[in-house]
Amino acid sequence: MAALLDIRDLTVQYDGHRVLDRVSLAVRAGEILGVIGETGSGKTTLARAVAGLAPVRSGRIDFAGTELTALRGRALRAWRRTGALQYVFQDPLRALDPQHTVATAVGEGLAVAGALAAPEIAARVEGALARVGLDPDLAGRRPGEISGGQRQRVLLARALAVGPRLLLCDEPVSALDASNRNHVLRLLAGLRDTGVTVVVISHDLSSLAGIADRVAVLYGGRLVEHGPIGDVLTAPRHPYTALLAASSPSVRRSRPIPAASLRGRGDRSAVPGGCSYAGRCPFATGACDAAPELSTVDGDRAVACHRAAEWPALVQVES
Template identity: 45%
Template structure:
C-alpha cells in the first residue's frame, strides 16, 4: 500500500539532512506507529509522505509510492489530486486545521457532498444532526474538533492516512476515543495508517508495527510486541526505561546527553555519544538495519549480542507516618473565574518532605488551585495555612518570608524566564530580592543552584532561547531552589517535555523531595504520579473525588472517575514480564 524508499529531506541550503534514508512499508488496514523525540524528524517525514516539504526544507531523494502512484514525481496538480484521493493528513492541532469562521457542515461540504456530511460525522462518532452541522469549530471541544478533522481527512476514502500527534493536548478519555476511532477506521476499511507520536504508550496500544526514529534515521522497526517487548536498539531500550507506568513506582532512567541537531556530522552511529554499550567501531561506522528476528530489524553493530539491559528499578513506597506535620494545609477552598465557580470546597494537607500529586483533566481546576496557593488568583475564599500560620490569599499580602518559602514552577518553561536576560541574571535577581546578595556572592550561589540541577556553570551566561525545553525547566527549578524554599509547587512541569527529558526532571524532583523539600505536583499524567508521588488528590470538575496514598488510589481506586481515568491512560507495560528477553 505505502512503500517509502530511502526518503531523504534536507534543509534547502544544502548540507543538513533532517530525514535520512527512511524506508517504510505499510500494508492496507495496518497502522504503523512512528516514534521519536523532538528533533528526530518525525513530523518532517510525515509531511514528506504527502509529497510536501515545509518552507526551508526540500525532499532531496527517495520515493514515496502509494498503490502505484509515485508521489514525489507528481506535478502540482497531480499532487493535489493525490492528497485528495490517496493520502490524507491529520495535524496535531485540529484548531489550526479547521477554519474558525465556517460552519462544520459547510467545511465538510467543501470536500464531499453536502448530503453525506451528517453520515460522515456519524462515522467518526459525532452527532450528524442539522444542529451540529451548523456549529462553528470554536463551539466544539478539542476532541470533537479532532474528530471533525479526521472525518474531513477520510471523507474521500484515501488509501493512506497520516496522523501527526493527533491526541497531544487532549484529555486521556478523549484520547482513548480518538485512538479507538483511528483503529476502527484503519482496521475496518483497509486504509493504511501512519501514526506519528512521541508517546510510546499510545503507539504501543494503537499500532501494529512500530518504527523508532533517531536523528532522522530509522534505528529500529518491527511489530509492537517485538520492539516494546524485546527492543534491539540501545536507544529504544533507553527510551522504554524512561517511560513511567501507572502500575508500579518506577525509577525513571533518563538518557544522558542530548540528541544531535540536523547537520551535525558523524561518521558512525548517531546514538554513540549517549549509548552505554558503545564500542570503538560505533563511532566510525554506521551500521545498516539488520534483522534481529524475522520482521524485526535494528541499526546496531552489537545486535547479535545479548546486551545488559538497564534494569528499571521499582522503588518502595515511601514510609510516612500518618499525621506527620503538614507544611501546607488547604481547607474549604472555593475559587471563581468570573461568575463561574471552578473549585468547590477543596481541602487537603501536604505533609512535610512528601510529594502530593494533584491529578485532574483539563478544566478540573487544578491549575487554578495551584495559582490560589501561590497567591495569584484573587477570587478565592477558604483557609490556607503554611507552617502553622495563616496564608493570605494574595501574594502581595504574604510578606517576604512566605513569598520565598513557597516557590512555583510553571508548565511553560518558555515563558518562565525573561527572554531578554541571561538565565543566570534571572537567578541572581531572586537572590538579590530575598537575600540582598550581589556580585561575587550572588554569582557563587547562582553556580551552586545550577549545579544542583546538573547544569554547567557556563549556562548562566545563556539566554532562554539558547536552551532546550528540559534545560529551561531545570533553570526554572534552579531559580526556585536558590530561594531556599520549603514547598515547591510544580504545575504540569513535564508535560511539554520528551519522555527521556521528563525522566531526568522527575528524578531531579524526586531527589529534592528526598532531601526534605515538600512537593505539590500538579499533573494529568498518572504514570508520572505513580513514579513520584507519595499521596494523590484526584480533582474532578473542581471537587476532590478521592484522596489517599498513591499505591492504594492507583492500585485499588474507589471512585468511578479515578477508575475511568486509569482505564483510559495508555499503559505500555502490559504485565510485569519477569526476565523479559533483552535483544
C-alpha cells in the first residue's frame, strides 16, 4: 500500500530541548498504526507536529502529495478547511467547549468549511453520532451533562463528520473504564473498513494489540523499532520494545522473558550523540556511544540497535 503520510527526518524542539530527533515514518493508506512509548517519549509531539500544533525545527511531512511543512498563511488555512486530517484529543473536557451543545461541537468542522447548508449539517451530525453509537437525543446536551465515554465518542463523531482521510487519536481510551474503552477500540478498528487511516497514540500495549496493523516504538524522541504489530510485540528486536512486551500481560510470547532481565544494570548513561536508551539497557556496549541508525530487518521490520543482529539469542542468554 502507498503511504498516505510520509514523515522524513522530523525534529521538534522546545526551548532548546529536542523532543523528537530525526524521526522518519510512513503511514500507509487504510491502515491502523499504533505509536507506543512511555511518557516523554515524543509520541504525542509526533502527532501534534503532523497536525501543525508543534514547532517543527527541521524535516518534512507529506500528506497525500502535499508537503504540510511548507504550507503557510492562506494556503495552510485552506488545506485545514478540507478536513482531510483530524485530531482527536486526549482530554474531551478540555477539547470541547462547555457552552456548546453536542450538535454544535460535532458540526463545528462542517460549519467552518462553509460548504453545507444548516439542514445538511444537521443530517451529517446525526449520522456521525449514530456512527459512534450515540443516541441522537444527546445532540442538545452539553459536555458536562454526559459521561466520559460519551464525551470521547463525541470527539470521534466531530472528527468523522467532516469525512477525514487520516485520524490522529491521542490516548483515546486512557481515561475510560473497561466497557467504554472496548467500545471506542471497536469503533477505531471498524474505521479500517471505511478507508479511514488511523494513527493511535498510546502507552498501553493492550490498547493496540487487538486493533493495529503496525506499531512504531518511540523512546527518548527517537524511533527505535517499527513493523507489523504481531511480529514486533511477540518477537521484539530492540531491548526497550522487549521490556514493554515483557511488562504487559496482554502480550503472548512463545518463550516469556522476565521483565526484570531487561532492566538496566549499573549506572551507564547515554552520552551526547549516543544511543538514547543506553543508560537503561542491560546489553549496552561501547558501540552505544554512537547513535544507531534505523535499519531494515526481516523484510517489513526496522530497528535502531547496534546489537539487533544478535536477537533473539542475546535475550535468551541474558534471561
